[in-house]
Amino acid sequence: MxxxxxxxxxxxxxxxxxxxxxxxxxxxxxxxxxxxxxxxxxxxxxxxxxxxxxxxxxxxxxxxxxxxxxxxxxxxxxxxxxxxxxxxxxxxxxxxxxxxxxxxxxxxxxADARVRLIARVWRSLAEAGDTDTLGRFLLAQCLSPAALAAMSPHELDRAVKETGEGAPAGTPEHTELVERLDxxxxxxxxxxxxxxxxxxxxxxxxxxxxxxxxxxxxxxxxxxxxxxxxxxxxxxxxxxxxxxxxxxxxxxxxxx
The missing domain is CATH 3.40.50.1820 (Alpha/Beta hydrolase fold, catalytic domain)
Structure with missing residues (x-):
């Protein structure tokens, strides 16, 4: 663009x-x-x-x-x-x-060891097509505690759905690169x-x-x-x- x-x-x-x-x-x-x-x-x-x-x-x-x-x-x-x-x-x-x-x-x-572990789980969830678990995992890993606490249960469920279903098809390749770049x-x-x-x-x-x-x-x-x-x-x-x-x-x- x-x-x-x-x-x-x-x-x-x-x-x-x-x-x-x-x-x-x-x-x-x-x-x-x-x-x-x-x-x-x-x-x-x-x-x-x-x-x-x-x-x-x-x-x-x-x-x-x-x-x-x-x-x-x-x-x-x-x-x-x-x-x-x-x-x-x-x-x-x-x-x-x-x-x-x-x-x-x-x-x-x-990436340090912790980031590599996160990237591997992220990639596995994306490859498995488990959008619900992927959305929950990403919100927990990406949003601050304050942002999560500010969400109502309905808002959190909606964010989980949007995050998981919105993951691009290339996520496995992106996260694999995260693991090895230097x-x-x-x-x-x-x-x-x-x-x-x-x-x-x-x-x-x-x-x-x-x-x-x-x-x-x-x-x-x-x-x-x-x-x-x-x-x-x-x-x-x-x-x-x-x-x-x-x-x-x-x-x-x-x-x-």
Whole structure:
């Protein structure tokens, strides 16, 4: 997808088991207000056909740069969410001359043992087609305790149904890539101004992994925000302000 024609360009890299619309749709109006936005759905998400082989991080990064090339864009900012942050890191490390700014939300450079275990269960549930259990599992792993507590039983049941049934067909390939990717060596090669957004109650990708990414990128700024792994669901206005402001501004170490 592409929005706008004459403003600075922002590339979007979505997370595992998501899509550009699912992860960035709630903040798209804010993003397109000041930027030309280009997003690419990974295989098996949105209208992109499902992969017939394991996903490759370099190939996903190439899909983003190819979309920019097709739009005639030479330089761009990049926003990566969760798995998409690893794609954005790889892109910024391989093409430093093209990336003007980098915003990474709930990032990880390499999955630790806990994240790998979660990804394996996630993949198994998706492959089994057990949408009810998948929805319950994902809500427990992705939403903050406060967000779950605020839901009525009816709202929770509806969210379970929507989450499980809305999982894209390519979820097994996305989560398999989560288990094995490693962009640790790429961090030191990033030269673009970088903002790391860390949801402090993230149960899926723990904040210690967010901080490790920020520490590994020279000059990166870390901003902590409330909520779990899905800022577009829990705090879309705050997240949108950080995504747009992080392209041009400096932020304190914690957002109140």
């Amino acid at each position: 592409s929005c706008g024609t004459s403003r600075p360009t922002l590339l979007l890299a979505h997370g595992a088991g998501g899509s550009v619309a699912a992860n960035y749709g709630p903040v798209m109006d804010e993003l397109t207000a000041g930027h030309r936005v280009i997003g690419v759905d990974w295989p098996g998400a949105g209208s992109t056909p499902r992969a017939t082989r394991p996903l490759d991080l370099d190939e996903l990064a190439h899909r983003l740069t190819a979309a920019a090339d097709a739009a005639g864009v030479t330089r761009f900012a990049v926003s990566g969410f969760s798995l998409g942050s690893a794609v954005a890191i790889r892109l910024a490390a391989r093409h430093p001359e093209r990336v003007t700014a980098l915003t990474l939300t709930a990032p990880f450079a390499r 962009v640790t060596a790429d961090l030191a090669r990033i030269t673009a101004p970088t903002l790391v957004v860390s949801p402090v109650d993230d149960p899926l990708i723990p904040p210690r992994l967010h901080r490790a990414v920020a520490t590994g990128i020279r000059g990166a700024r870390l901003v902590e925000i409330p909520g779990g792994h899905l800022p577009f669901a829990e705090h879309p206005d705050r997240w949108a302000a950080l995504l747009t402001g992080g392209l041009t501004s400096r932020f304190p170490d914690r957002e109140e």
